[in-house]
Amino acid sequence: xxxxxxxxxxxxxxxxxxxxxxxxxxxxxxxxxxxxxxxxxxxxxxxxxxxxxxxxxxxxxxxxxxxxxxxxxxxxxxxxxxxxxxxxxxxxxxxxxxxxxxxxxxxxxxxxxxxxxxxxxxxxxxxxxxxxxxxxxxxxxxxxxxxxxxxxxxxxxxxxxxxxxxxxxxxxxxxxxxxxxxxxxxxxxxxxxxxxxxxxxxxxxxxxxxxxxxxxxxxxxxxxxxxxxxxxxxxxxxxxxxxxxxxxxxxxxxxxxxxxxxxxxxxxxxxxxxxxxxxxxxxxxxxxxxxxxxxxxxxxxxxxxxxxxxxxxxxxxxxxxxxxxxxxxxxxxxxxxxxxxxxxxxxxxxxxxxxxxxxxxxxxxxxxxxxxxxxxxxxxxxxxxxxxxxxxxxxxxxxxxxxxxxxxxxxxxxxxxxxxxxxxxxxxxxxxxxxxxxxxxxxxxxxxxxxxxxxxxxxxxxxxxxxxxxxxxxxx
Amino acid sequence: xxxxxxxxxxxxxxxxxxxxxxxxxxxxxxxxxxxxxxxxxxxxxxxxxxxxxxxxxxxxxxxxxxxxxxxxxxxxxxxxxxxxxxxxxxxxxxxxxxxxxxxxxxxxxxxxxxxxxxxxxxxxxxxxxxxxxxxxxxxxxxxxxxx
Numbered sequence: 001x002x003x004x005x006x007x008x009x010x011x012x013x014x015x016x017x018x019x020x021x022x023x024x025x026x027x028x029x030x031x032x033x034x035x036x037x038x039x040x041x042x043x044x045x046x047x048x049x050x051x052x053x054x055x056x057x058x059x060x061x062x063x064x065x066x067x068x069x070x071x072x073x074x075x076x077x078x079x080x081x082x083x084x085x086x087x088x089x090x091x092x093x094x095x096x097x098x099x100x101x102x103x104x105x106x107x108x109x110x111x112x113x114x115x116x117x118x119x120x121x122x123x124x125x126x127x128x129x130x131x132x133x134x135x136x137x138x139x140x141x142x143x144x145x146x147x148x149x150x151x152x153x154x155x156x157x158x159x160x161x162x163x164x165x166x167x168x169x170x171x172x173x174x175x176x177x178x179x180x181x182x183x184x185x186x187x188x189x190x191x192x193x194x195x196x197x198x199x200x201x202x203x204x205x206x207x208x209x210x211x212x213x214x215x216x217x218x219x220x221x222x223x224x225x226x227x228x229x230x231x232x233x234x235x236x237x238x239x240x241x242x243x244x245x246x247x248x249x250x251x252x253x254x255x256x257x258x259x260x261x262x263x264x265x266x267x268x269x270x271x272x273x274x275x276x277x278x279x280x281x282x283x284x285x286x287x288x289x290x291x292x293x294x295x296x297x298x299x300x301x302x303x304x305x306x307x308x309x310x311x312x313x314x315x316x317x318x319x320x321x322x323x324x325x326x327x328x329x330x331x332x333x334x335x336x337x338x339x340x341x342x343x344x345x346x347x348x349x350x351x352x353x354x355x356x357x358x359x360x361x362x363x364x365x366x367x368x369x370x371x372x373x374x375x376x377x378x379x380x381x382x383x384x385x386x387x388x389x390x391x392x393x394x395x396x397x398x399x400x401x402x403x404x405x406x407x408x409x410x411x412x413x414x415x416x417x418x419x420x421x422x423x424x425x426x427x428x429x430x431x432x433x434x435x436x437x438x439x440x441x442x443x444x445x446x447x448x449x450x451x452x453x454x455x456x457x458x459x460x461x462x463x464x465x466x467x468x469x470x471x472x473x474x475x476x
Numbered sequence: 477x478x479x480x481x482x483x484x485x486x487x488x489x490x491x492x493x494x495x496x497x498x499x500x501x502x503x504x505x506x507x508x509x510x511x512x513x514x515x516x517x518x519x520x521x522x523x524x525x526x527x528x529x530x531x532x533x534x535x536x537x538x539x540x541x542x543x544x545x546x547x548x549x550x551x552x553x554x555x556x557x558x559x560x561x562x563x564x565x566x567x568x569x570x571x572x573x574x575x576x577x578x579x580x581x582x583x584x585x586x587x588x589x590x591x592x593x594x595x596x597x598x599x600x601x602x603x604x605x606x607x608x609x610x611x612x613x614x615x616x617x618x619x620x621x622x623x
Contacts, residue, residue: 066494066495067493067494068494069600069601069602069622073494073495094597094622130587130592130595131521131522131563131587131590131594132561132562132563132584132585132586132587132592134561189555189559190555190559192559194558200592200593200594200623201594201623202495239558239559242554242597242598242622243555243598246551246598246599250544250547250548253601266601267600267601267602269601402495403494403495406492406493406494406495407492407496407497407593407594407623408490408492408497409492433587433592434587434592434593435591436591436593437592440593440594
């Protein structure tokens with residue numbers, strides 16, 4: 001993207017003042033180099049979001065912003081129901097509540113190295129991943145409704161985790177206001193056999209080494225130290241979330257004229273927050289969030305079982321679980337007064353600062369853990385929310401690296417077996433359901449996550465706490 | 477100008493889109509273009525010729541326009557793949573008015589034989605297009621799918 005189309009506020013903040021139809025500006029948090037890597041479509045989409053009714057503050061783009069569906073990925077936008085605001089299915093995305101969970105193991109990485117191949121095989125054997133994989137849990141109608149209302153609480157009640165886990169999950173492991181009745185029969189059917197499955201694409205389960213610590217205070221609060229082994233899980237609401245997204249995208253697009261909405265892009269399909277359609281979508285989306293939280297909880301349980309067999313000294317305590325495809329009702333200070341807002345984070349992570357009422361006691365001083373997923377060959381990050389982000393971006397930060405090239409380009413550039421071999425030489429064990437998927441997810445197909453994280457840190461959206469390097473990666 | 481009157485050969489292709497994939501079906505009729513778009517969908521996951529036609533599944537959908545019909549058709553295939561754990565390699569489509577009926581032939585997904593690359597989450601409105609070039613006798617049906 002040509003940076004000259006944006007006004008430079010400072011090295012890490014760029015702005016596009018409102019033009020035709022926009023009621024608020026676009027604010028991009030990134031370096032000049034990152035903006036040059038962003039596509040023109042991203043800015044067009046951020047400008048389109050700025051035209052939606054009831055948007056408050058600005059249409060924000062995080063340092064990993066790129067071309068998405070309607071909303072840019074890395075987009076944050078808040079809407080006020082009292083000002084005619086809307087909720088958008090595209091603003092949440094298809095994989096509702098896709099997110100990252102980081103789990104401490106109580107082990108140093110040397111313990112993992114001693115059993116690395118065995119552990120990789122066992123994780124791959126016990127974590128259902130990839131096309132056509134199904135979990136061992138099959139939900140009947142009553143179980144489905146309980147799961148959709150209960151989220152991770154439902155999973156813990158069934159023995160797939162401990163009550164202590166729940167304190168370390170955004171919203172304490174359950175989105176309130178879920179409406180199972182608003183989830184179509186098709187969406188429910190897609191999920192019946194998919195609980196406790198990883199999925200495919202950029203989703204993964206990794207065993208990682210804490211390679212570097214940047215903020216000792218926050219790292220101590222999060223329970224992380226150099227050379228610790230942790231497990232990170234990146235996945236979402238599986239078939240159910242996707243079907244909810246598809247169902248409501250279709251319905252919102254059809255209903256837009258009835259709601260007096262003129263959409264600059266069909267993918268921006270949305271509904272006024274005060275409409276029945278919005279009420280049903282929010283209820284279904286919250287059920288989708290609970291599905292994702294339950295799914296990551298079950299995957300954690302499966303991981304605990306594998307480690308208990310191979311490394312009986314392991315104690316898997318959650319560091320945190322945070323989603324990056326959501327719309328959440330939150331209270332934010334705007335122009336000196338508190339306002340209830342519906343904050344869309346599409347490929348963006350909630351990043352609440354120290355002292356926020358929603359954070360557990362353990363994080364009151366450090367701020368919320370912000371988990372940034374990387375690639376199988378580079379690194380992931382743990383950041384901490386800042387007080388400043390509450391003003392800069394409604395308490396939001398980036399979520400990952402973003403692709404540098406398409407899947408097709410990646411398969412032409414890399415052979416999956418070569419990628420596995422090369423990573424093996426670097427001490428990283430890959431177990432994947434499909435070898436073409438490995439080529440599509442090759443580390444070189446992604447942008448530099450370190451540059452994204454550095455921009456987020458220097459813009460004040462979140463501060464660096466720890467850098468994590470992959471040791472074992474299980475891919476769908 | 478013999479080449480202008482020659483029937484368009486059915487074919488499919490992919491086109492790039494950021495993190496996802498565009499699927500495109502081309503054919504002499506709308507039915508054919510929709511069949512080819514479905515093959516392009518399967519090709520996102522595996523090579524269609526690897527999928528054996530062991531079982532037949534019938535689907536139907538109805539929509540007010542051709543583009544919505546393509547969206548719902550892709551949605552229907554994704555649903556059947558997801559709930560049956562199957563992949564499909566043969567498609568026979570018939571559109572009459574606003575209604576699409578189809579028979580799909582395929583088999584249970586097999587990690588070893590199909591080496592599936594990625595799951596498809598669903599269709600999107602991005603670059604959703606159904607067009608007819610009357611002079612060239614060619615139909616095109618395309619959209620980006622979320623993976």
